[in-house]
Amino acid sequence: MAESYTSVRGQAYAPGTSRLIAAELKRNGVEILLCDAAGEILTRGAPIDHETGPAGRDVLSFADGMRFETTDREGLRALGVIAQDGWLARLEGWHPRLALVVVVCVLGAIAIWRWGLDLLVSLAILATPAPLITSMDRGNMLMIDRTMAEDSGLSLERQAEVREIFTTLSAVAPEAPYGAYRLEFRAIDDMGPNAFALPGGTIVVTDALVEQFGDEDILAGVLGHEMAHISERHSLRQLYRSLSVYVLIGMMAGDVGPVLEDLILDGGVVLSLAYSRAHERVADDVGVRTAEAAGYDGTALAGFFEELDRRYGGIGPEWMSTHPDSAERAARIREMQ
Ligand SMILES: [Zn+2]
Known part of the structure; x- marks a missing residue:
């Protein structure tokens, strides 16, 4: 047998x-x-x-x-x-090369399913005219000023000190993709000690951050982190991921369309997006490296996270809800040294 x-x-x-x-x-x-x-x-x-x-x-x-x-x-x-x-x-009749073609097709289909949206998002970002992205920043700032922010109460002297850190960092940070980085000070009670970035290059720092975490190394770490969100186009990616595939394909065809224009220029949308954990890790890494390249102590960002955790225990200001895992992130930053 x-x-x-x-x-x-x-x-x-x-x-x-x-x-x-x-x-x-x-x-x-x-x-x-x-x-x-x-x-x-x-x-x-x-x-x-x-x-x-x-x-x-x-x-x-x-x-x-x-x-x-x-x-x-x-x-x-x-x-x-x-x-x-x-x-x-009957399978004997199958040529091995045919089997290879089948395998390649299946892998291709899996790749499109797995990475297709990322690819579409990247292409749509490339197809978006830069002026539209900078006007996103203006739309957001108008909305913020109308609904939640007051003029900064920081002294001009204090603002100038923070701006000096910002300028030093800008010189060594990865290039801002849509014109230079811009720094804005605002008093935003609901946000506590916080900073956030808009896609076109604007970074907003709350008075509470400067008042409660005035240490220049911490501010350098935080600003470097926000610059990284801009240079890596994180909020644009999150925004575009939230759109439908049809809108993204339309954008690549050069049709930005009224729906998208509304969405982009209506300030609330960008602020409502949360970064992914992967984006936060990248922003931590790039931010720490930027701070160190500018001569600051990058590990200060780790202390900032730990202190936020201690004070607010993860349920406090927006920074905590959009920037999870403070303890883990602090540990990672210390390991980078
Ligand atoms: Zn972040």
């Missing part, structure tokens, strides 16, 4: 030669081995091609060009290197 086969005898020839040598095809566990009469291994691995040669011989080709021919078709079936009779036999 077929089960009794452990090896198949036949003849092998190396690529580019016609000299036949006695050979044996064996299975060792899951591995197929082709050996010469002395038991030396000629090649290993499953054959990549099978054809039926003259006089009913079966010819197997291996990846390295080695070929093996035999008249023992039953033996090949028992070894599992060619298909069994019946419906499986």
Whole structure:
């Protein structure tokens, strides 16, 4: 019976030669081995091609060009290197290259499903005119000033000190994609000690942040972090991910459309988006590196997170809800050193 086969005898020839040598095809566990009469291994691995040669011989080709021919078709079936009779036999007609095409198509479909939206978002960002993105910042600032912010109560002197840190950082930070970084001070009671970035390059710092965390290393870490959200286009990505695929495809065709314009210029939308954890990690890393390149102590950001955690325990100001995992992030920042 077929089960009794452990090896198949036949003849092998190396690529580019016609000299036949006695050979044996064996299975060792899951591995197929082709050996010469002395038991030396000629090649290993499953054959990549099978054809039926003259006089009913079966010819197997291996990846390295080695070929093996035999008249023992039953033996090949028992070894599992060619298909069994019946419906499986039809698979013999399948060319390995066809199988490869099928595998590539399946992988392609998985890739589109897995990364298609990211790709669409990136293309839509490229297709968005820069002036539209800077006007997003203006729309947001108008909305913020109308609904939640008061003029900053910080002294001009204090503002100038923070602005100096900001200017030093801007010089070494990754380039802002839509014009220079801009710094705005506001008193926003609902936000506590906080800072946030708008996609076009505007960074808003609350009075409470400067008053409660006035240390220049902490401010440098926070500002560097917000610059990274801008340079990496994080809020644009989040905004565009929230749109439908049809709108994104329309944008790539150059049709920004009234729906999108409303959405982009209506300030509330950008503020309502939360960054993903992956975005926060990137912003922490880039922010710490930026602060250090400007001569500040990047690890101060870790202390800031721990202090926020201690004071607000994760349920306080917006920073905590949009910037989760303070303890874990603090640990990561310390590990960067
Ligand atoms: Zn952040």
